[in-house]
Amino acid sequence: MSPRPGFILEVDRSTPPTLFWHGERFSMEKLPVGSRVIYAPEPEAALEDPIGAIRHALEHPLGDSPPLSARLTAGMKLTIAFDDISLPLPPMRRPDIRQLVIEQVLDLAAEAGVDDVVLICALALHRRMTAAELRHALGDRIYDAFEPQGLLQQHDAEDPTNLVHLGLTDQGEDVEINKRAAESDLLVYVNINLVAMDGGHKSVATGLASYKSLRHHHNAKVMTHSTSFMDQHKSELHSSNWRMGRLIAAAGVKVFQIETTLNSDTFPEQFRFLQRREWEWSAKDRATYLGASAALDRTPSKLARNIFQSIKAPHRMTSVQAGEVEAVHAQTTANVYRQQLVAVEGQTDILTMGLPYICPYNVNSIMNPILVACLGLGYFFNLYRGKPLVREGGVLIMSHPTPWEFNPVHHPSYIDFFEQVLSQTTDPAEIGKYEESFATDPWYIHLYRTGNAYHGVHPFYMWYWCAHALEHLGAVIVVGGDRAAVRRLGFKPASSMADALEMASDVVGRDPSLTHLHTPPVMLADVT
Amino acid sequence: MRGLLFERNLPRFAASRLLSGLSGSGKGTAVGPLRLTDLDPPELPGPDWHRVRPLLAGICGSDLATLDGRSSRYFEEIVSFPFVPGHEIVGVTEDDRRVVIEPVISCIPRGITPPCPACAEGRTGGCERIGFGHLAPGLQIGFCCDTGGGWSAAGLVAHDVQLHPVPEGLTDEDAVMVEPTACAVHAALAAGIEPGETVAVLGAGTLGLTTIAAIRRLTSPGTLLAGAKHPHQRTLAAELGADEVLPPDQLPRAVRRQARSLSLGASTRAGRTPGAGQLTGGADVVVDCVGNAESLRQALAMVRPRGRVVLVGMPGKVSVDLASLWHREVTLAGAYAYGTETVGGRTRRTFDLAFEVVAANQLGRLVSARYPLERFEEAVAHAGAAGRRGAVKVVFDLRPTRKGPAR
Numbered sequence: 001m002s003p004r005p006g007f008i009l010e011v012d013r014s015t016p017p018t019l020f021w022h023g024e025r026f027s028m029e030k031l032p033v034g035s036r037v038i039y040a041p042e043p044e045a046a047l048e049d050p051i052g053a054i055r056h057a058l059e060h061p062l063g064d065s066p067p068l069s070a071r072l073t074a075g076m077k078l079t080i081a082f083d084d085i086s087l088p089l090p091p092m093r094r095p096d097i098r099q100l101v102i103e104q105v106l107d108l109a110a111e112a113g114v115d116d117v118v119l120i121c122a123l124a125l126h127r128r129m130t131a132a133e134l135r136h137a138l139g140d141r142i143y144d145a146f147e148p149q150g151l152l153q154q155h156d157a158e159d160p161t162n163l164v165h166l167g168l169t170d171q172g173e174d175v176e177i178n179k180r181a182a183e184s185d186l187l188v189y190v191n192i193n194l195v196a197m198d199g200g201h202k203s204v205a206t207g208l209a210s211y212k213s214l215r216h217h218h219n220a221k222v223m224t225h226s227t228s229f230m231d232q233h234k235s236e237l238h239s240s241n242w243r244m245g246r247l248i249a250a251a252g253v254k255v256f257q258i259e260t261t262l263n264s265d266t267f268p269e270q271f272r273f274l275q276r277r278e279w280e281w282s283a284k285d286r287a288t289y290l291g292a293s294a295a296l297d298r299t300p301s302k303l304a305r306n307i308f309q310s311i312k313a314p315h316r317m318t319s320v321q322a323g324e325v326e327a328v329h330a331q332t333t334a335n336v337y338r339q340q341l342v343a344v345e346g347q348t349d350i351l352t353m354g355l356p357y358i359c360p361y362n363v364n365s366i367m368n369p370i371l372v373a374c375l376g377l378g379y380f381f382n383l384y385r386g387k388p389l390v391r392e393g394g395v396l397i398m399s400h401p402t403p404w405e406f407n408p409v410h411h412p413s414y415i416d417f418f419e420q421v422l423s424q425t426t427d428p429a430e431i432g433k434y435e436e437s438f439a440t441d442p443w444y445i446h447l448y449r450t451g452n453a454y455h456g457v458h459p460f461y462m463w464y465w466c467a468h469a470l471e472h473l474g475a476v477i478v479v480g481g482d483r484a485a486v487r488r489l490g491f492k493p494a495s496s497m498a499d500a501l502e503m504a505s506d507v508v509g510r511d512p513s514l515t516h517l518h519t520p521p522v523m524l525a526d527v528t
Numbered sequence: 529m530r531g532l533l534f535e536r537n538l539p540r541f542a543a544s545r546l547l548s549g550l551s552g553s554g555k556g557t558a559v560g561p562l563r564l565t566d567l568d569p570p571e572l573p574g575p576d577w578h579r580v581r582p583l584l585a586g587i588c589g590s591d592l593a594t595l596d597g598r599s600s601r602y603f604e605e606i607v608s609f610p611f612v613p614g615h616e617i618v619g620v621t622e623d624d625r626r627v628v629i630e631p632v633i634s635c636i637p638r639g640i641t642p643p644c645p646a647c648a649e650g651r652t653g654g655c656e657r658i659g660f661g662h663l664a665p666g667l668q669i670g671f672c673c674d675t676g677g678g679w680s681a682a683g684l685v686a687h688d689v690q691l692h693p694v695p696e697g698l699t700d701e702d703a704v705m706v707e708p709t710a711c712a713v714h715a716a717l718a719a720g721i722e723p724g725e726t727v728a729v730l731g732a733g734t735l736g737l738t739t740i741a742a743i744r745r746l747t748s749p750g751t752l753l754a755g756a757k758h759p760h761q762r763t764l765a766a767e768l769g770a771d772e773v774l775p776p777d778q779l780p781r782a783v784r785r786q787a788r789s790l791s792l793g794a795s796t797r798a799g800r801t802p803g804a805g806q807l808t809g810g811a812d813v814v815v816d817c818v819g820n821a822e823s824l825r826q827a828l829a830m831v832r833p834r835g836r837v838v839l840v841g842m843p844g845k846v847s848v849d850l851a852s853l854w855h856r857e858v859t860l861a862g863a864y865a866y867g868t869e870t871v872g873g874r875t876r877r878t879f880d881l882a883f884e885v886v887a888a889n890q891l892g893r894l895v896s897a898r899y900p901l902e903r904f905e906e907a908v909a910h911a912g913a914a915g916r917r918g919a920v921k922v923v924f925d926l927r928p929t930r931k932g933p934a935r
Contacts, residue, residue, distance in 0.1 A: 415781065416782075416785055419778045419781065419782075420774070420781075420782060420785070437785070441785060442788055442789075442790060443785075443789065443791055446790060
């Protein structure tokens with residue numbers, strides 16, 4: 001039976017309460033009659049033979065590219081770059097897609113007699129992955145073969161000896177990327193395209209870049225003009241990356257792009273109710289929900305966090321394509337859209353969303369308030385093509401505990417950003433004046449390079465990610481959040497959904513339309 | 529006439545210490561050695577002395593420490609019982625001059641000639657004869673049994689050199705802030721702040737706020753950071769000249785960022801040691817206006833090697849690890865009281881500078897509450913919880929007709 005497409009439910013009197021994520025907890029909310037609830041399409045069928053599909057993609061590349069085997073020769077310098085811990089979400093069960101793909105690439109390299117091979121985690125300004133995380137992503141065989149010899153590296157955007165400046169785009173943007181990658185005879189990039197934003201020229205131009213390069217597209221102005229960044233053709237973020245990617249190619253860097261898509265099978269069996277529609281819940285689903293909720297209500301936050309962070313998603317690969325970057329990405333994007341698009345007619349006055357425990361930047365970590373903002377206003381708000389789900393001047397209501405809590409190892413500069421920058425201004429355009437001092441702070445650089453810390457400038461990027469939403473919305477309300485933390489973000493705290501709706505009426509009037517984005521699983525609203 | 533008298537009464541002293549320890553500063557007054565009683569005006573000790581009738585008299589941190597029974601035993605030999613507390617005083621002389629009292633009882637008031645080396649240099653705060661001369665021991669008016677103090681309608685006596693006429697434009701509230709501001713002026717100048725240096729001030733009570741104002745007026749720091757616990761303190765600290773004001777626990781991170789320092793032991797979650805958080809660089813000068821073990825520990829953790837920590841808040845017996853002071857060759861200096869200062873090559877009395885700082889910043893606005901002597905228990909409790917209760921300076925109002933209701 002083919003998976004059902006996305007669905008829009010109109011709430012009536014008989015509609016059961018709607019499940020909202022609330023960090024590591026859930027709530028059931030009775031939405032007003034007439035509200036719309038957007039459900040994601042059901043998971044697509046996975047590839048029956050992923051290894052065969054990978055081999056086929058490598059040997060039948062898209063665009064102007066010979067097969068991978070034809071590009072591998074003895075004595076060449078080969079670099080394989082791969083996406084970092086931020087993908088996929090939640091982390092997937094073993095074997096991870098990166099492992100499956102890289103094993104096939106390495107087999108071909110070995111057959112061709114290539115012995116100068118380096119693996120680079122393309123983490124840009126994200127935190128370095130731990131050994132356990134790398135093992136999980138790459139598998140023991142690859143990790144044990146490469147890591148002890150120093151051939152498994154993590155991109156260091158602050159290592160001037162391993163960066164090369166390839167030039168300026170016609171818009172004056174610096175293109176500075178990893179030297180080993182740039183000077184290799186072939187750079188193979190292995191992507192996991194969880195959402196439409198991922199991949200394409202963004203892989204190399206962002207994942208292997210330096211701050212000097214990234215600042216050209218990671219800023220408030222670019223993000224405000226990315227409407228949305230899930231739609232490459234209306235995204236200035238992508239335009240900039242595409243200019244850079246073409247310059248990288250023109251500079252002679254040979255990239256063999258491999259992109260993969262996943263189905264939306266996000267949660268394991270014990271949490272399967274999370275991706276079912278409430279009126280279709282079985283007795284077992286209801287019992288599981290009640291049991292999980294009751295248990296979580298009695299579980300200390302830290303333990304609840306550990307429980308959820310240990311979830312490994314049953315995601316499976318639905319497509320793999322390889323070859324020339326743009327040709328590959330066009331096909332990948334079509335495949336992502338096939339899984340995730342939901343047609344939605346018209347915008348709404350109020351958009352509600354329950355924010356889960358995880359976003360790209362807190363895997364095995366704490367969802368701090370800045371990340372809460374980024375997940376809601378950066379990611380979920382931008383899960384649209386065409387027009388935003390919520391009208392200009394409308395209200396976004398998010399449900400999340402938003403604790404005033406930070407992981408000092410992963411997010412040290414976030415703490416200072418929250419305390420010293422957001423206390424002064426929450427205007428994305430205005431925070432830029434603080435950016436350089438964070439970006440060049442020697443302590444943050446030290447922690448980024450030697451520990452597991454996000455780069456000093458990263459919290460700024462999280463706030464820039466919110467720029468489009470902040471400019472578009474009339475108000476942002478957080479239900480059940482730490483009131484001080486919510487206020488520091490510039491948002492309004494509400495103790496319940498009813499309170500939030502009452503507060504929203506001050507902005508959008510007494511009889512507003514309401515739409516709930518029932519995600520995760522991830523979807524993309526195609527709003528007309 | 530009614531006045532408050534502090535007597536040497538060890539059981540009451542212990543009871544006050546116990547109760548204030550349990551319930552908070554200022555809460556032990558009811559069982560402590562301070563009592564409201566009828567007092568006679570003190571005798572004039574000599575020809576150059578004057579009777580002064582207090583108008584306003586502040587409650588200082590050192591007063592609170594004394595009333596709470598937690599002041600250091602160091603002071604036992606340099607106070608004399610029973611004494612009338614109160615050394616932050618604006619009052620009126622018998623010839624109707626409005627004056628601020630400079631309370632340190634140095635060589636000249638004590639009739640000691642020649643004066644000690646410190647007094648000879650104008651450093652009266654460092655007088656070496658405070659337990660000697662024709663007066664009973666007492667480092668200041670307000671701690672000496674012969675002079676009286678500000679917390680009494682019977683008044684006090686002060687020597688010529690201790691009187692500072694109040695300019696017309698200053699209110700009584702401004703004037704009562706001159707003495708604590710003089711302490712702050714001395715501290716700001718004792719800190720030896722070079723132009724462009726990074727300075728961190730710990731604490732934003734009366735001393736912290738006046739120190740910020742004094743540093744901003746009399747020195748040229750590159751960046752002045754302040755740690756303030758309460759919202760109203762943060763607002764005032766910013767108004768008085770701090771570039772950035774943060775809650776105290778956030779101050780070390782702000783200093784680290786400003787100094788572009790690294791930090792020891794903070795890169796891994798596991799294995800944090802007591803030394804974790806020590807900055808490798810840090811502020812050039814840290815001014816500690818709190819004066820407890822935690823503030824001193826924090827000051828040492830965020831001052832740069834060979835930097836200076838200036839203790840303005842009165843410490844008692846504290847336990848602090850001085851290894852970093854030794855290893856980083858940090859200078860730890862006290863800053864007590866006043867005398868004369870050298871500013872721009874000129875020698876000036878600290879109080880004269882304090883008058884300027886008070887006038888320029890209208891520091892009378894820091895007076896948050898005025899109480900009659902009869903409500904001394906409430907007044908002391910208010911002062912002991914000033915920060916939490918949104919106050920800065922609590923004073924006794926001894927004016928015949930109080931301006932405005934007591935709060």
